[in-house]
Amino acid sequence: MKLREIKMHDPVILQTNLTVQEAAAILLQKNVDCAPVIDKKGNIEGLLTNRHILNLVSQKGNLSTLITDIMSNRVVIGHPDDTIEDYLNPALEYLLVVDEKKIMGIITHKDLGNKFFRSYTKISYELEAIINSIHNLIIAVDRNGFVEVTNDAFQRFLGMTAEELKRLHVKNIAPESGLEEVVKSGKVELAQKIMVFNRWFLTNRFPIKKDGKIIGAVAVLQDMTELDNIAEELEHYKSLNNELDMIINSSFDGILVADGNGIVLRTNEAFEKVTGVKREDILERSMIDFEKEGLVSESAVKLALERKESVTISHQTNKSGRLHLTTANLCFDDHGNIYRVVCNVRDITELNELRQRIEEIKGLSQHYESELRALRLQYSGSDKIIFKSEKMKSLLGMVVKLAHYDSTILITGETGTGKELIAETIHKNSSRCNEPYIKVNCGAIPENLLESELFGYDYGAFTGAKKQGKAGQFQLANGGTIFLDEIGDLPFNMQVKLLRVIQNKEITRVGSEKSIPIDVRFIAGTNRNLLDLVGKKEFREDLYYRLNVVPIHVPPLRERKEDIPILINHFINLFNKKYDQNKRVSSEVIDRLMDYNWLGNVRELENLIERLMVTSTGYLINRRDLPSYFNQTSVKPSGVLVSGIVPLQDAIESLEKQLLQKAYSGNLTTRQMAKLLQVDHSTIVKKAAKYGISKQNSVNNQKR
Known part of the structure; x- marks a missing residue:
């Protein structure tokens, strides 16, 4: 605090030529205790006080004496910008304040003390x-560990007053405080964990120094429970933010969030897909500028901010050239100011598709039904698809899941693997299960x-066309599913129409010339x-x-041989029932069939089991009932067996005749036979005609 802040007594200035009597009269009239004495040039010569005059009177001195004879020549002079602390001297009675030879006033020792005390008291109260x-x-302690200062929070925690705590030793309050160690070491200790009255605190401890000497120590304690709560709250907000990101990014529609000035704060992944605008090109930029730059034909954010209301517009994003429907909704803070603008962007061209998808969502019950179907197929199979292998379990699980989506599916696999059954399973487990299921063999129709x-x-x-016309397979499948089998045999000119x-x-x-809309799922x-x-x-x-x-690939039977035994058992039961038999298969036959390569896959196995059922004579089908090629040293028909010399x-x-008979017995189309035998389709037709082979003859020969 500076001297100019103290209220000073207006100075009464005395001249050196005044007598004591004249000066006393002036002091009495002005009601002051002292006055500076100056010469004719204004220089300060001394200071006259009432005590000087009283001393003269008590000694019966002459009042006509000049004041220069009795005044004090030792005058303490201070500047208005000097601090009070510079003059806190008990011996100082009066302080003359001078600024550039101009006497500003007189401050007494009492004035200094009062002002300093009031200042100290104010600072103490403020600090407290x-x-x-x-x-x-x-909590603060002295160098001996006795409590000097505590705050209200410490007092409330212990349930004691400041007076009760003062002068108690810190060991009696917080034995683990570490303050005594800080006094001894003089080192600052940060983030130390201590327990006070069965409660954990995080504490920072500091030495208290005065004039370079340690006079005590102070500790600040943070309740660990509060820190844990803060950490949990932060984690909660982090979780909320992540959840908000997930919610926004899960939206099929594009979402953009801007602040009250139109600056983009956040977009979701769909926004980039819908508009073609990359996130990094738009964040922290103004949507108003985008309209000026021609990035969008019109900004919904700008209109909403101008009108101060929600706005829905259709506009074109020049980046993608597509038409979008955008709704901008305003969010207000507690004071009614626009805080955020949330935009929802939707591609209008896909609106009908989205509506259909929403309608297809059946809810939680359908989800459970789907899962049950998948599990039922995996663990108990179906009346047509028989399997045990992990490959087929995985395949059927995926098939049931795909059934609920209208995506086009391409099923690949060798002849006889059950592609048609997979397609039928997809239809039966789809939302179209009560609608038509149409099967078309593209290779069988001229x-x-x-x-x-x-x-x-x-x-x-x-x-020859009927008068009423005729609905095609596509129209008959409307609302349901159409399975286009052997799609690879579809003529090239028909492919563009499909x-x-x-x-x-x-x-x-x-x-x-009239177009007929259809709603068909293509497999x-x-x-x-x-x-x-x-x-x-x-x-x-x-x-x-x-x-x-x-794409779905049905594995061939040779890649899932663990399915062969249960397929054998299934076909045995099937044909026992069909032919009213009660036959069984020996383990030796099963072993032989397990070793076979099965180029015709499940269909070939089914035909073989039927053949064995009707040709075997005993109750038990054994090795001698198998065709001869199963009883060779190598059961895999990878070569031609020569038993004698012939032209x-x-x-x-x-050999050609045998191969054609076997191919025809496998229920293959002529195109499929051509692929298996690696010849042209026309060659198959010519050779079959040459040897008089047809599908019916081949089946009869196989049964004989």
Whole structure:
């Protein structure tokens, strides 16, 4: 505190030529105790006080004496900017305050003391208020460990007053405080964990120094429970923020959040997909600027801020060129100010598809039903799909899950693996299970009839067309599922028409120009490598990618041989019931069948079991009932067995005939036979005609 802050007595200035009597009269008139004495030039010569005059009177001195004879020549002079502490001297009675030779006033020793005391008291009260306002516990001890200061928080914790705590030794209050060690070491100790009255605190401890000497120590204690609560609260807010991110990112619609000035704060992943605008290009930038830059044709955020109300507009994002429906909703704070703007962006072109998807969601009960179906198929199978292997369990689990989505599915696998059964399982477990399920074998329908079979026809479309026309397979499957088996055999000119049906969801009958909308789930199946066909320009690439949205591969029987025993058992029971028999299969036969390569897969196994059922004579089917090629040293028919010498041409013709008979007995199409035998389709037809082989003859020969 500076001297100028003290109220000073207005100075009464005396001249050196005054007598004591004249000066006494002036002091009495002005009611002051002292006055500075100056010469004619204004220089300070001394200080005259009432005590000087009284001393003269008590000694019966002459009052006509000049004041310079009795005044004090030792005058203490201070500057207005000097601090009070500089003049706190008990011997000092009067302080003359001078600024650039101008006497500003006189301060007495009493004035100094009073002002310093009031200042000290004020600082003490403020310091006490500050300490008591601190939430943490504070305790200070002297160099001997006795309590000097505590704040209200510490007192409340112990249930004692400051007076009760003062002069108690810290060991009696907080033995683990560590304050005595701090006094001894003089080191600061931070983040120390201690227990006080069965409660854990985190404490920071500091030495108290004065004039370079340690006179005590102070500790600030933070309740660990509060820290834990704060940590839990922070974790809670972090969790809420993560949850908000997950909720926003789970939205199919694009979401953008801006502040009250239109600055973008957050977007979700769908926003980038819907608008084509990358997140890093838009964050912390103004949506108003985007409109100016032409990034969007119109900004819903800008309109909402201008109108101070929610706004819904349709606009075009120039980045993607698509039309979007955007709704901007305002969020207000407690004072009614716009705090946030939340935008929901939806691609209008996909609105109908989204509505259909929402309608397809059946709720929790359907979810449970789906899971039960998957488990039932995995553990007990179905009446048509028999399996035990992990491969088939995994496949059927995925099939049931895919059934609930209308995605186009391409089922691949060798002949006889059960592709048709997989397609039927998908339909039965889908939301379309009560609607039609249509199966079309693309390789079995003559090419000239295929279009009218698939698309239908109107009256007059061709000679012999029915008057009422005919609905095609696509139209018959409306609302349900169509399975296009052997899709690889679909003629090239029909592939583009199928592509248009899948893309546009509409058909046009032969002989008509009217489009008919259809709602059909497409499943395709093939035993051919469509990618190879694409490379050979025999299959359209765009159709391949349209069909191959969700691929499913059915493993051949040789890759899941653990299914063979239960399949054998299933077919034995099936044909026992069909033919009213009660036959069983020996373990030796099962071993032989387990070792076989099964090029015809499950269908070949089924045909063999039926053959054994009707050709075996005993109750137990044993090894001698098997065809001869099962009893060779190697049961895998990877070569030709030569049993004798015959003319080469006769051997070739005999082998061709046997191969064709076996191929026809496997219920294969001529195109499939051609693929297996690696010849042209026309070769199969010509050779079959040459040897008089047909499907019925081949089956009869097999049974004989």
